[in-house]
Amino acid sequence: MMALRRASAFLVLLLAAFLPPPQCAQDPAMVHYIYQRFQVLEQRLEKCTQATRAYIQEFQEFSKNISVMLGRCQTHTSEYRSAVTSLALRVERAQREVDYLEYLREADVCEESEDQTLAEKLVQEAEEEKKIRSLLNASCDNLLMGIKSLKIVKKTMDTDGSWMKDATGSSPKIYFFIGSRNKTVWEFANMRAFMEDGTKPAPRKLMLTHSWQGTGQVVYKGFLFFHNQGTPNEIIKYNLQKRTVEDRMLLPGGAGRALVYQHSPSTYIDLAVDEHGLWAIHSGPGIYGHLVLTKLEPDTLGVEHSWDTPCRSQDAEASFLLCGVLYVVYSSGGHGPHRITCVYDPLGTISEEDLPNLFFPRRPRSHSMIHYNPKDKQLYAWNDGNQIVYKLQTKRKQPME
Numbered sequence: 001m002m003a004l005r006r007a008s009a010f011l012v013l014l015l016a017a018f019l020p021p022p023q024c025a026q027d028p029a030m031v032h033y034i035y036q037r038f039q040v041l042e043q044r045l046e047k048c049t050q051a052t053r054a055y056i057q058e059f060q061e062f063s064k065n066i067s068v069m070l071g072r073c074q075t076h077t078s079e080y081r082s083a084v085t086s087l088a089l090r091v092e093r094a095q096r097e098v099d100y101l102e103y104l105r106e107a108d109v110c111e112e113s114e115d116q117t118l119a120e121k122l123v124q125e126a127e128e129e130k131k132i133r134s135l136l137n138a139s140c141d142n143l144l145m146g147i148k149s150l151k152i153v154k155k156t157m158d159t160d161g162s163w164m165k166d167a168t169g170s171s172p173k174i175y176f177f178i179g180s181r182n183k184t185v186w187e188f189a190n191m192r193a194f195m196e197d198g199t200k201p202a203p204r205k206l207m208l209t210h211s212w213q214g215t216g217q218v219v220y221k222g223f224l225f226f227h228n229q230g231t232p233n234e235i236i237k238y239n240l241q242k243r244t245v246e247d248r249m250l251l252p253g254g255a256g257r258a259l260v261y262q263h264s265p266s267t268y269i270d271l272a273v274d275e276h277g278l279w280a281i282h283s284g285p286g287i288y289g290h291l292v293l294t295k296l297e298p299d300t301l302g303v304e305h306s307w308d309t310p311c312r313s314q315d316a317e318a319s320f321l322l323c324g325v326l327y328v329v330y331s332s333g334g335h336g337p338h339r340i341t342c343v344y345d346p347l348g349t350i351s352e353e354d355l356p357n358l359f360f361p362r363r364p365r366s367h368s369m370i371h372y373n374p375k376d377k378q379l380y381a382w383n384d385g386n387q388i389v390y391k392l393q394t395k396r397k398q399p400m401e
Contacts, residue, residue: 022068030120036295040371052263059152079291090182095356105275116134116283124364127157130349132305132346134297136209136276136324136346136347140274140275140276140323140324140374141396141397142322142323142392142394142395142396142397143323143325143354143394143395143397144322144325144327144340144343144358144392144393145356145358145393145394146356146358146392147358147359147360147361147379147390147391147392147393148390148391148392148393149361149390149391150360150361150388150389150390150391151388151389151391152386152387152388153191153194153195153387153388153389154194154195154386154387155385155386155387156178156385156386156387157385158178158179158385159365159368159384159385160179160180160266160368160382161177161178161180161215161368161382162215162216162217162240162368162382162385163175163176163177163180163194163368163378163380163382163387164179164218164219164369164371164373164380165219165373165375165376166209166219166220166221166222166335166375167219167220167221167273167373167374167375168220168221168375169221169222169375170385172189172190172191173187173188173189173190174187174188174190174191174193174194175187175188175219175224176188176194176203177212177215177217180213180214180215180266180368181211181213181229181266182211182212183207183208183209183210183211183212184205184206184207184208185205185206185208185224185240186203186204186205186206187203187204187205187240188203188205189201189203203226206240206243207243208224208238209238209244209245210228210229210236210238210245211228211229211230212226212227212228212229213226213227213228213229213230213231213266213267213268213269214227214260214264214266214267214268214269214270215266215267215270215368215369215382216260216267216269216270216271216272216281216369217271218271218272218273218278218371219240220273220277220278220298222239222240222241222299223237223238223239223240223246223298224237224238224240225237225238225271225278225298226238227256227267227268227271228248228270230247231256232255232256232257232268232270233250233251233252233255233256233282234248234249234250234251235248235249235251235269235271235280235296235301236248237249237298237301247300247301248301249301251269251280251282251294252303252306253282253284253294253306254282254284254285254292255268255269255280255282255292255294256268256269257283257285258283258285258286258288258289258313259283259313260281260282260283260291260313260316261313261316261317261318261319262288262313262314262315262316262317262336263315263316263317263320263331263366264316264317264366264367264368264369267369268282268283269281270280270282270318270319270369272319272320272321272371272372273321273371273372273373273374273399274320274321274322274323274324274372275323275324275374276295276321276323277295277296277297277298277324278295278296278297278298278322279293279294279295279296279321280294280296280327281293281294281295281319282294282344283313284308288312288313288314289312289313290308290309290310290311290313291307291309291311291312291313291316291326292306292307292308292309293307293309293326293344293346294306294307305346307344307346309326309342309344310340310342310344311326311328311342311344314329315330316328316329316330316331317329317331317338317367318328318365318366318367318368318369318381319370320370320371320379321372321395322372322373322374322392322394324345324346324347325343325344325345325350326342326343326344326345326389327340327358328340328341328342328343328344329360329367329370330342331366335364335365337359337360337362337367338355338359338360338362338363338366338367339358339359339360340358340359343355349397350397354397360390363383363384363386364384365383365384366381366383367382367383368383369381369382369388377392377394378390378391378392379392
């Protein structure tokens with residue numbers, strides 16, 4: 001209503017401002033026209049006032065409804081908050097129960113896993129033992145009891161070197177390797193030709209494609225196996241008839257990183273042959289570590305098995321295998337006495353009671369090499385330029401229980 005009065009007053013002022021001069025007020029038509037326009041404006045203002053009132057009333061009702069709804073929302077929010085809090089507590093309790101059940105299940109699984117691991121380990125050990133027995137099943141049960149005698153078959157000026165026969169077959173040929181690094185092999189027709197200079201036929205000179213390293217080479221089944229010079233652990237299989245490299249392999253287990261024997265300063269890998277076949281011997285990690293014994297498959301140069309032995313390389317000068325048993329020769333300062341003080345049997349068939357005192361005939365220096373020949377059951381050795389044959393005394397092993 002107040003707004004209507006203000007609008008009327010404003011209209012009167014407006015009309016007064018635009019009224020015609022007094023002389024025009026005497027014109028009835030003009031006065032009538034102005035009156036009609038005033039009535040129209042007044043009606044419109046009335047309608048505007050009524051619409052404003054309606055809007056105000058509608059807004060008040062809307063605000064009231066909103067207030068009611070907000071109150072309900074607050075009530076529901078409080079209820080929901082309480083329900084959510086209760087649900088979170090129940091979920092947390094359920095999670096703790098699940099964690100506890102999981103702990104119990106894992107404990108059972110761990111016990112089952114430990115039992116399963118132990119069972120698998122026992123099975124694996126049994127299979128490993130079976131494999132080793134199958135690997136070393138040759139009809140050989142000899143145990144070394146002593147070195148009976150020696151024979152110096154040749155003398156040279158070379159401190160280091162090796163010599164040997166083929167460990168298989170019936171060939172009488174002698175193979176002569178001078179020095180610890182060379183690629184020239186001398187092949188003698190037989191032992192007599194080797195022993196007596198000038199005996200015919202003259203030795204045949206074989207030039208290898210690679211130089212050997214050390215004095216650990218062997219001749220086996222017509223092939224020469226040797227450590228390739230300039231490599232830490234490469235073994236070469238050389239065909240002596242064709243004069244070609246047949247195969248090569250890298251000996252695993254850290255081979256070639258250290259001297260295999262303290263008193264053999266040029267040999268990092270020592271190869272050997274016995275009744276069971278081809279072997280490799282090298283030193284384990286560390287200075288003067290324990291010797292590692294590896295069985296090789298000569299046809300493919302694959303590794304059949306490896307053993308960490310209790311025999312140390314410190315004070316050792318050479319070793320050989322006989323019927324699958326490793327015999328390591330030691331000397332004090334490299335000057336003797338030369339004796340076997342460590343024997344390792346992968347099958348575990350030798351006890352300390354079985355071992356006699358094994359001494360070599362006294363020599364002024366340590367051996368450059370000692371190799372066993374399973375064909376004639378003798379040791380071929382090189383000591384201070386002398387090529388020596390040792391005859392052996394053996395006995396049969398006690399049967400395994």
